[in-house]
Amino acid sequence: xxxxxxxxxxxxxxxxxxxxxxxxxxxxxxxxxxxxxxxxxxxxxxxxxxxxxxxxxxxxxxxxxxxxxxxxxxxxxxxxxxxxxxxxxxxxxxxxxxxxxxxxxxxxxxxxxxxxxxxxxxxxxxxxxxxxxxxxxxxxxxxxxxxxxxxxxxxxxxxxxxxxxxxxxxxxxxxxxxxxxxxxxxxxxxxxxxxxxxxxxxxxxxxxxxxxxxxxxxxxxxxxxxxxxxxxxxxxxxxxxxxxxxxxxxxxxxxxxxxxxxxxxxxxxxxxxxxxxxxxxxxxxxxx
Amino acid sequence: xxxxxxxxxxxxxxxxxxxxxxxxxxxxxxxxxxxxxxxxxxxxxxxxxxxxxxxxxxxxxxxxxxxxxxxxxxxxxxxxxxxxxxxxxxxxxxxxxxxxxxxxxxxxxxxxxxxxxxxxxxxxxxxxxxxxxxxxxxxxxxxxxxxxxxxxxxxxxxxxxxxxxxxxxxxxxxxxxxxxxxxxxxxxxxxxxxxxxxxxxxxxxxxxxxxxxxxxxxxxxxxxxxxxxxxxxxxxxxxxxxxxxxxxxxxxxxxxxxxxxxxxxxxxxxxxxxxxxxxxxxxxxxxxxxxxxxxxxxxxxxxxxxxxxxxxxxxxxxxxxxxxxxxxxxxxxxxxxxxxxxxxxxxxxxxxxxxxxxxxxxxxxxxxxxxxxxxxxxxxxxxxxxxxxxxxxxxxxxxxxx
Numbered sequence: 001x002x003x004x005x006x007x008x009x010x011x012x013x014x015x016x017x018x019x020x021x022x023x024x025x026x027x028x029x030x031x032x033x034x035x036x037x038x039x040x041x042x043x044x045x046x047x048x049x050x051x052x053x054x055x056x057x058x059x060x061x062x063x064x065x066x067x068x069x070x071x072x073x074x075x076x077x078x079x080x081x082x083x084x085x086x087x088x089x090x091x092x093x094x095x096x097x098x099x100x101x102x103x104x105x106x107x108x109x110x111x112x113x114x115x116x117x118x119x120x121x122x123x124x125x126x127x128x129x130x131x132x133x134x135x136x137x138x139x140x141x142x143x144x145x146x147x148x149x150x151x152x153x154x155x156x157x158x159x160x161x162x163x164x165x166x167x168x169x170x171x172x173x174x175x176x177x178x179x180x181x182x183x184x185x186x187x188x189x190x191x192x193x194x195x196x197x198x199x200x201x202x203x204x205x206x207x208x209x210x211x212x213x214x215x216x217x218x219x220x221x222x223x224x225x226x227x228x229x230x231x232x233x234x235x236x237x238x239x240x241x242x243x244x245x246x247x248x249x250x251x252x253x254x255x256x257x258x259x260x261x262x263x264x265x266x267x268x269x270x271x272x273x274x275x276x277x278x279x280x281x282x283x284x285x286x287x288x
Numbered sequence: 289x290x291x292x293x294x295x296x297x298x299x300x301x302x303x304x305x306x307x308x309x310x311x312x313x314x315x316x317x318x319x320x321x322x323x324x325x326x327x328x329x330x331x332x333x334x335x336x337x338x339x340x341x342x343x344x345x346x347x348x349x350x351x352x353x354x355x356x357x358x359x360x361x362x363x364x365x366x367x368x369x370x371x372x373x374x375x376x377x378x379x380x381x382x383x384x385x386x387x388x389x390x391x392x393x394x395x396x397x398x399x400x401x402x403x404x405x406x407x408x409x410x411x412x413x414x415x416x417x418x419x420x421x422x423x424x425x426x427x428x429x430x431x432x433x434x435x436x437x438x439x440x441x442x443x444x445x446x447x448x449x450x451x452x453x454x455x456x457x458x459x460x461x462x463x464x465x466x467x468x469x470x471x472x473x474x475x476x477x478x479x480x481x482x483x484x485x486x487x488x489x490x491x492x493x494x495x496x497x498x499x500x501x502x503x504x505x506x507x508x509x510x511x512x513x514x515x516x517x518x519x520x521x522x523x524x525x526x527x528x529x530x531x532x533x534x535x536x537x538x539x540x541x542x543x544x545x546x547x548x549x550x551x552x553x554x555x556x557x558x559x560x561x562x563x564x565x566x567x568x569x570x571x572x573x574x575x576x577x578x579x580x581x582x583x584x585x586x587x588x589x590x591x592x593x594x595x596x597x598x599x600x601x602x603x604x605x606x607x608x609x610x611x612x613x614x615x616x617x618x619x620x621x622x623x624x625x626x627x628x629x630x631x632x633x634x635x636x637x638x639x640x641x642x643x644x645x646x647x648x649x650x651x652x653x654x655x656x657x658x659x660x661x662x663x664x665x666x667x668x669x670x671x672x673x674x675x676x677x678x679x680x681x682x683x684x685x686x687x688x689x690x
Contacts, residue, residue, distance in 0.1 A: 003515060004512075005512050007509065007512060007515075007632050010509075011508065011509045014508060014509070024430050047496070052564075071343060076528060090511075109330050113330075114327055114328060114332070114336075118327065118332060118333070118336035118340075119336050119337050119559075119561060120333045120532070120556075120559070120561050122559075122561035122562065122565040123564070123565050124536055124539065124566060124567075126567045127542060127543060128543075129322065129542075129543045129544070129545065136543060136544060136545075137511070137543070138539070138543045210539065211508055211532070211536065212532050212535035212536065212565070213532075214332065214333040214531075214532070215328065215332065216328045216330060216332050216333075216335075216374070217330075217532070220305070220506050251509070252509065252511075252512055255503070255507075255509075255512035255513065256512040256515065256516065259501055259502075260501050260502065260503035260504075260507065260510075260512055260513045260516075261475050261501065261502040261503060261504065263504060263507060264504045265504070279293050
């Protein structure tokens with residue numbers, strides 16, 4: 001029983017890392033970023049590449065990847081997506097445009113990654129057994145969980161307690177109203193997008209220490225992230241974390257108690273139930 | 289993702305517009321070879337290890353030798369390659385393009401069982417001989433009857449399960465494992481077919497599957513699977529797994545310190561990256577495939593592979609992939625023509641000297657391949673196979689320490 005809870009919570013950490021970034025990008029900047037998974041894999045590739053060529057610890061790579069991804073994503077938003085934001089007449093139009101643009105971008109990133117490493121990012125880092133509350137798990141998963149927890153907490157506190165965090169939340173509620181009260185919507189959106197990209201890439205670097213990825217696997221993570229943020233409520237960091245915990249614990253319970261073959265079925269069942277009974281997500285706001 | 293020189297492009301253009309007089313002289317010296325396989329998508333990770341480097345190696349070597357002697361003309365190989373994105377529909381579209389627009393003379397068979405079966409009709413329609421490597425199925429007879437241009441070289445589903453069965457029976461007789469086996473499989477066509485066959489064969493031998501579960505492709509956390517296998521207490525663990533999960537299962541086995549004497553995982557266990565990731569921890573792990581690195585031909589091939597592509601050849605289908613190209617090469621030279629029907633007939637009727645030794649086809653099936661290998665001190669050696677020499681003795685898995 002405790003086994004299930006520990007494994008489930010650790011898996012939730014992975015899912016939270018996958019989803020928190022997209023939640024900011026979609027919830028605040030309103031960019032339905034289909035290249036989110038590729039950014040994650042890019043972080044993983046950096047960790048793999050630096051570890052195998054320079055023996056650099058993935059935990060150090062995380063520190064490097066975060067600012068680089070922040071700047072990279074800021075540039076993407078500034079030069080690739082801002083024109084779309086400007087010309088879109090409604091949020092729906094922006095979503096369609098951003099889906100198409102980022103879908104195309106995902107292929108470019110895949111192409112770049114394939115040219116660097118076409119095979120599996122196979123390496124091993126800190127896959128040491130460690131006992132947590134009497135249940136055996138691996139050190140790398142535990143570290144990823146703790147960092148996910150730290151990022152989640154920091155984001156939550158920042159969004160709720162700081163002045164800039166309030167501005168971000170305001171943009172997430174309404175771009176027009178935030179503009180009227182003097183918030184620089186373009187700047188806040190760009191920052192949310194860049195921050196989301198940085199978190200996603202950090203997540204990728206951490207996840208690569210215990211899941212073997214390859215250049216083409218990004219879409220799997222994009223889909224998982226989508227399920228989590230839609231379940232949790234778009235733009236709400238609490239929602240994403242709680243949805244990640246639900247998904248992680250339920251999948252592990254089903255795998256251990258019923259059958260590992262049914263984990264995906266269980267995940268989608270919960271997703272459908274949430275959509276049926278709370279279409280705005282667990283913490284989402286009902287549309288006015 | 290097209291790789292061809294401007295000259296060849298121009299030549300193709302000239303021929304296409306009907307100015308044969310000028311074009312023919314140019315085209316005469318070139319054999320166009322089409323290759324479609326994944327560079328992106330779920331199967332790309334395998335194809336860039338097993339398929340692409342061998343195609344490049346072979347083309348480079350043949351051209352360095354001055355080309356192939358086709359009825360007295362030395363002809364070099366021009367490679368036209370496309371990425372099918374691991375999408376069968378895309379593959380078929382591109383195959384049509386190879387035949388209709390690029391007008392290639394020959395093709396390299398696709399990567400993956402499903403792709404070979406899906407593309408057999410279209411390649412068959414254009415009469416291309418298709419020497420399939422990365423394709424394992426029990427339906428070969430049916431398929432080769434329907435597509436007489438299709439050849440198989442890497443064995444059958446049953447042969448693969450049989451190699452594992454033999455090891456389990458031997459180890460039970462030696463008293464190192466009991467009657468209990470823990471078996472898992474990835475829930476896709478490949479894993480299900482192998483697991484179904486294994487269930488039959490293992491139970492015929494009186495084994496008991498005390499843990500028998502499947503998991504979806506791309507499962508992020510395999511720890512519940514490994515914990516379940518460990519709790520079952522079986523001393524033998526068999527996984528019909530695919531690349532990402534073959535890695536994931538090994539990692540979890542290390543974490544859980546899975547106490548078994550026989551540990552087998554299927555595809556990708558033979559990849560150098562597998563040994564690279566886990567080092568000595570996976571010493572004595574069994575997996576699909578195998579090779580005999582002590583065979584001088586294999587050793588020479590592996591050295592050339594390393595030198596030309598910069599990558600270590602995998603310890604399984606790499607050699608077979610290269611051998612399939614050698615068969616095509618020898619058949620073209622032997623037949624002395626680019627006529628595809630004549631070359632196909634030549635493949636059926638002759639035997640070929642390859643890195644895998646002497647290969648020949650009976651009912652379009654070459655019965656010489658490795659089925660099970662084992663990591664032994666950093667090298668993945670073949671331990672079971674069909675008509676292959678130099679099998680190493682199976683060793684027992686003793687813990688997962690470095």
